[in-house]
Amino acid sequence: MTPRPTSSVETFAPADVTTRLGTEAAIEQLVGALDLEGKVRLLTGETAWRLYADDRIGLRTMAVSDGPVGVRGTGEVPGETSLLFPSPSAVSATWDTALASRLGSLFAAEARRHGVDVVLAPQVNLQRTPVAGRHYECYSEDPLLTSAISGHVIAAMQAGGVGACLKHFVANDSETQRTEYLAQVDERTLREVYLAPFEHAVREVGVWTVMAAYNQVDDGVLAAPATEHTHLLRDVLKDEWGFDGVVISDWLATRRTAESANGGLDLVMPGPGGPWEDRLVAAVRSGQVDESVIDDKVRRVLLLALRVGALAELAPEPAPPAADHTLLRELAARATVVVRDENHHLPLDGAAVRRVALIGPNAFEAFVQGGGSAHVNAAHVVSPAEGLRAALPHAEVTVLRGGDARRYAPDLDVAGRACDPRTGQPGLRISTLDAAGTVLASRVATGWDGWERELPDDAACVLVEATVHLVEPGEHRIGLGTVGVWSFEVDGQVVGRGERTAGAEVVLDSSVNNPDDDPVVVLVGAPRDVALRATLQNIRAQAYGSFARGVLRHALPGPSVDDEIAAAVEAAAQADLVVVVVGTNDEVESEGWDRPSLALPGRQDDLVARVLAVAPDAVVVVNAGAPVLLPWLETARTVLWTWFPGEECGNALADVLLGATEPAGRLPWTLPASEADVPGPPARPRADGVLEYSEGVHVGYRGWELTGARPAAEFGHGLGWTTWQYDDATVVEETAESVVLAVDVTNVGPRRGTEVVQVYLEAPEGDALDRPVRWLAGFATVQADAGDRVTVTVRVARRAFETWDVIAHRWVTPPGTYLFRVGRSVRDLRLATATDR
Known part of the structure; x- marks a missing residue:
């Protein structure tokens, strides 16, 4: 400090x-x-x-x-x-x-x-x-x-x-257009x-x-940044x-x-x-x-x-150290959602496991965070393989990728493959040019992080040139990551171009990973050289100075996806435990762009379907921060959602699979079965830059309840590893500020577990307002041993009943009888009671 x-x-x-x-x-x-x-x-x-x-x-x-x-x-x-x-x-x-x-x-x-x-x-x-x-x-x-x-x-x-x-x-x-669009949202x-x-x-x-x-807002009173x-x-x-x-x-x-x-x-x-x-x-x-x-x-x-403490005579003492890794491991495990567990397959008997097939692009490489300004540099990330091997030291764990799901090729190995096209010296030729094309400065860089900083005031662009040695036979993928005004040439042919000037706020985080990039495929029979030439915009960025940013990418030839899937299927057929880890990564979910679709990247759906055909008891793990489509969901017997779990990824997964920690998570959002069913607010601004919130208050599960469409898994869903019976719900206290419910639940399953009691509210009959079918009004988390009955207290605050009066510009409670619906999710509702307000 x-x-x-x-x-x-x-x-x-x-x-x-x-x-x-x-x-x-x-x-x-x-x-x-x-x-x-x-x-x-x-x-x-x-x-x-x-x-x-x-x-x-x-x-x-x-x-x-x-x-x-x-x-x-x-x-x-x-x-x-x-x-x-x-x-x-x-x-x-x-x-x-x-x-x-x-x-x-x-x-x-x-x-x-x-x-x-x-x-x-x-x-x-x-x-x-x-x-x-x-x-x-x-x-x-x-x-x-x-x-x-x-x-x-x-x-x-x-x-x-x-x-x-x-x-x-x-x-x-x-x-999309995040620094420019106008969010048009009604006051209520x-x-x-x-x-x-x-x-x-x-x-x-x-x-x-x-x-x-960044964006502008039109709230009906004022339209302004x-x-x-x-x-x-x-x-x-x-x-x-x-x-x-x-x-x-x-x-x-x-x-x-x-x-x-x-x-x-x-x-x-x-x-x-x-x-x-x-x-x-x-x-x-x-x-x-x-x-x-x-x-x-x-x-x-x-x-x-x-x-x-910046105005104190002494800065405050640092907060006391916490059991940090233990907490992160517990949190990642407890957040895991059991989406499906046919025949109560979990937890597994680790002592009986001798041969494990750990399959999937997200098993081969740990993807534990999204992209953008949230990205942190972790000292160590526990991969799924590392976690399972530590938990099953007696077992053989075989890891197979089953196909590459990364959007982009890796960064070019500048020191090992690139040389200056003028001198043959190892590295990249990096030149700064003015608007007339005059070279202001030029150098050879043997290692380049993709940033050319502190450009002079009269700099218009940066030119990056290299001769790249391709030796391995097969398909080499070559690409450029950048934004703004740019061009990319391979062997003298322009293969990509950007025409829109970029501001600094667009470039500083993940936007260099332009989702519109298409890599160039170069076929190599005998060793050959390829000439690369990239022109990058000078970005003027206030406190950050002036810079150009671009990443040259190169992927080596590798096995075909068909071959990788076939190898994974063969391993699955011979294993007594199969775990398939699929999902997204920081190239798919990131600041800087919205996803083009909800599909899993690459051919991961093919991989899961093929593995399930030979190993129907395989545990399918979805490692993604946001919803993705799971077309094979009804075929799989056990499906876990592990999110972007952080650095304790592999340990938390092992804890869940082998019974050290209950996967007690419940979905905080709705998992669609198809993109066509997703209630229809526009996800991106119109051509005029307006993002219209036409769905009103019917956001998320509220929209699903309004349309009646059936999602793959509803808001609040999560099975845990035991079974709960809902016995009774009673209003035990009513004041002007809140209503308190007592809910009796019994753990009728075989082991101690965690339940999330969810209380939803429905408006009085005849309510003329466009209110949701039902909305979350309160919840409480409780743990109980097998066979125990417990009483859970849920407080519903006054605000849950209120709506915003756009005429009087204040909160009001429409009078009438409000129905409480109590259960395990927005659609698994077991009990009901009511109150008059």
Whole structure:
């Protein structure tokens, strides 16, 4: 952690001032110690990941870090590694708020280890469509479940002295044209669905920071970029909800000076650069922005500093170390959903297993996280093979890929295969050109990470040239990953071109993995050389400087997919335990784009079908963060959903298969049986850039209930490894604020297990409002031994009954008799009771 600069103004030693005057007066005194330039300086980042310090008021720098699946760090430590958590969807799949709190405490401990004060998490945008690129980063398609799980993560993180940053405010639900589109959402839908997790975190939890999104929002009151949306940021978030924290821009999202300053934004990231700094000082001096607006922003930044210890005489002690790997292993196992378990096949008898066939592209290589800014560098990831071999030391474990499911070829081996076409020297020729094509600089790089940084002001593009030696006979796949204005030539022929200028915010994370790329296939009989030439756009990126980015790719010839599947089938036929691990990866699910379809990549469906034909008891494991189609589902006897499980992937899988930990997960979203059945909100913006939320409040399972279509697995589904009987549900307490239900359930299965009791609400008969058929109103998780009957208490808050009145602009409860439906999922409903409101 960077040491806090010693205060040079004794009068304003924060610890003394706070003790003497109280927090509000202390902060006011600190604000008064700064001139206009000093105040404005605090409102833009010093770097991409740090805020400015100010010795005059005893303020040390504050560090921020990406963090939905782990605290990535600031990038200041070369090779820095982080704990890699299960994806947020996996956390929600536990439906366990106590487990979410434990994860929040681990977030705080990890942040303190990295010297980070604010973690840019959680992401509480709802999973509006299953093809959304960042679906895996979100918690659920339901606002109540999202609010409950994320709220406990936030509370525990902040109890450890680390700020949570709630993102992305709001209606940031598409990666297609993500910096440009206008989300058109009616007022009621926005309030009841998309704003609900934000409101909960602000009003009930007290989150310290909120991130304003890239997109524009039309809420029926104002159509404006999220970073300058006066109605949402100022009127709703700050005035109505009483948010006292900092509104941070998404990175490079702020476009205009006075509009964003007056609109409610408090902090522009990254820095230096951007539309504030000197321009904001000038806007104040010219009367476009009142200085009182600046003072309010500074108060908020200083309150954040006080909360995280950046204004204390000593920085707070790091959060106590947690049993980190143990928790991550437990969480990944407990989040696992038993989608199907015919004949109660699980758990397996490990002692009887002698020969294991571990099959599938996601068994061959561990895919444990999605792509984009959430990506962290884990010190070690336990693969499925490693986990099973450790758990079954007496067994022979054979691993077969069954075909490649990666979208892209690996990075080109520059040192081993490429040479400068001019000199023959090993490496790539990298030249910087101006708009006229004049070479400004040129060099040969024997190792290149795909970035050419610190380009001069007059640079227009970067030219990458190489002669690549191809020796192995067969099909070589060659490609280029980049965005923006680019061209790619192979042996003098243009094989790919991009015409649309890219902004920096598009390029910084995963968008270099352009999903439209088609690799060039080069057939090799005898050894030959291939000439590559890539032209890359100069991206001007404020705090990040000017750079070009591109990745040359090359895949060696390999066995055909048919041959790989045949080998897998042969191994399956000879094994006494077959585990097939299929799924997606960080090239499919990522920030930067939305998925083109829900199909598993490659020929994984063929692989599963062929294996099941010879090994019908095979355990099929789906390793994906978001829904995928499973056309073979009814054929498989045992199907597990393991999410993006984080670094303890293999150990957690072994624990589930062999009975060390119950796979107690329940789906936090709906699993479609076909894409045609998915209720029809547009997943991507129209040609005019408008993303219309025409489905209204019928998001996720609510849309499925409205259409009556049958999914492959419904919201809330999960079998666990025991059986539950629902005996009785009774309303035991009614107040103006809530209704409490007591639900009696009995574990009638053979072993101790976990049940998630789910309570859904149905509107009174004759309700004229367009309300969902039913909606989640409360839930509780309970454990019981075999044969035990337990009583579960579920509290249903007043808000569950309310709807937003678009005329009066307030919450109202339509009178009548509300029906509670109680059960194991939105469609497996066992009991009913009612209340009058």
